[in-house]
Amino acid sequence: MQxxxxxxxxxxxxxxxxxxxxxxxxxxxxxxxxxxxxxxxxALTIPLSLAGGVVLAAALTSDRPWLAGPARAYVELxxxxxxxxxxxxxxxxxxxxxxxxxxxxxxxxxGAYFWLVAxxxxxxxxxxxxxxxxxxxxxxxxxxxxxxxxxxxxxxxxRVVELPLALRTALPAIVNNLVNLVKLTTIGYAVAVNEITYxxxxxxxxxxxxxxxxxxxxxxxxxxxxAVARIGAAVERRLAxxxxxx
Numbered sequence: 001m002q003x004x005x006x007x008x009x010x011x012x013x014x015x016x017x018x019x020x021x022x023x024x025x026x027x028x029x030x031x032x033x034x035x036x037x038x039x040x041x042x043a044l045t046i047p048l049s050l051a052g053g054v055v056l057a058a059a060l061t062s063d064r065p066w067l068a069g070p071a072r073a074y075v076e077l078x079x080x081x082x083x084x085x086x087x088x089x090x091x092x093x094x095x096x097x098x099x100x101x102x103x104x105x106x107x108x109x110x111g112a113y114f115w116l117v118a119x120x121x122x123x124x125x126x127x128x129x130x131x132x133x134x135x136x137x138x139x140x141x142x143x144x145x146x147x148x149x150x151x152x153x154x155x156x157x158x159r160v161v162e163l164p165l166a167l168r169t170a171l172p173a174i175v176n177n178l179v180n181l182v183k184l185t186t187i188g189y190a191v192a193v194n195e196i197t198y199x200x201x202x203x204x205x206x207x208x209x210x211x212x213x214x215x216x217x218x219x220x221x222x223x224x225x226x227a228v229a230r231i232g233a234a235v236e237r238r239l240a241x242x243x244x245x246x
Contacts (some may be wrong), residue, residue, distance in 0.1 A: 018209040027203050034199025035220065041117065041185040041195060042224060046178055047119035053174070057166070058158055060133045071129070078126040084187045087119045091191050112191040124181045131173035135166025152158025160205075168239050173231030179225045196220060 005022050014017045021027040059071035078086070091112055099108040139162050147161045168176075189198035201211040 002144040006073045012212070017212045017215075018207065020030070020214055021203050021209065022208050026208075030194070031196075031199050031203060034194055037188075037194055037199075038185055038196040038220075039190070039224075042182055043118070044117050045121045045124070045181055048117070049124040049128060049177070050124055051183060053132055054163065056125055056129030057132035057136060057163075060129055061136045061158075061162075063154075075126045075129055078123055079130070082139075083119065083123045083184055084125060085189060087115060087187055087191060090119055107207065112193050116185070116188045116191065116193050120181060120184045120187070123184070127177045127180075128170075130176055131170035131177065132163070132166050134173075135141025135169035136162045138169050139165045168236075171232065171236045171239065175229060175236070178228050178232065182224050182228060183221060213231050 009019050009022055020032070027074050055205060056075060059067045060075065062068045062071075070124065083101060095108065095110060098110060099105040102108050136158075144157055145163060145167070147157045152160065185195055186197040188195040189201060196217065204210045204213050
């Protein structure tokens with residue numbers, strides 16, 4: 001394995017690329033931990049954002065103003081402000097207030113990692129909600145009336161009729177949001193979460209190999225998002241209904 005690594009380093013050096021950090025066990029471990037952290041972040045935030053999007057979409061389309069109003073305010077605030085600003089606000093302001101309420105930072109179990117997951121999930125959930133809201137409103141009124149005629153409650157109409165049909169209409173937008181979510185995990189560098197961008201930053205400040213690590217970052221995130229897009233396209237084909245949303 002070491003011979004293969006040295007061979008790769010020598011080959012890269014011939015075309016002017018510096019991957020000497022691969023000879024440092026500490027830097028390699030930090031880099032691999034960063035990759036693993038990013039993958040875990042993606043695995044956590046995708047389902048959380050989808051669940052949040054469904055809840056927010058249900059609230060947005062509710063006929064109860066006390067539910068729809070706050071949901072609309074949240075969606076507008078979230079999608080109209082930068083995700084990085086939201087993260088910095090929660091870490092530097094909200095988390096500080098929680099620490100003060102608990103008697104000090106040592107008593108606060110919430111750290112930067114928690115806030116990164118929460119902010120990215122909730123930010124993308126707002127985008128999902130808007131996509132699903134459009135899909136729900138596109139469901140023909142005759143379909144809804146037919147479900148009500150069968151004795152379905154409002155919640156059952158939403159769960160059994162509107163959301164499944166809305167998902168088919170909103171799926172391309174939702175997949176696009178998930179691609180964006182993968183890229184948003186990189187804002188963790190701003191609060192020292194050891195995701196792949198932060199780990200690479202720590203390495204290139206010592207090695208001066210920005211170009212090499214940026215190439216790796218581009219390939220790494222391209223591979224993840226290619227997988228997300230392929231899975232989304234497969235789900236879209238699987239759920240397609242002839243004559244609906246086409």
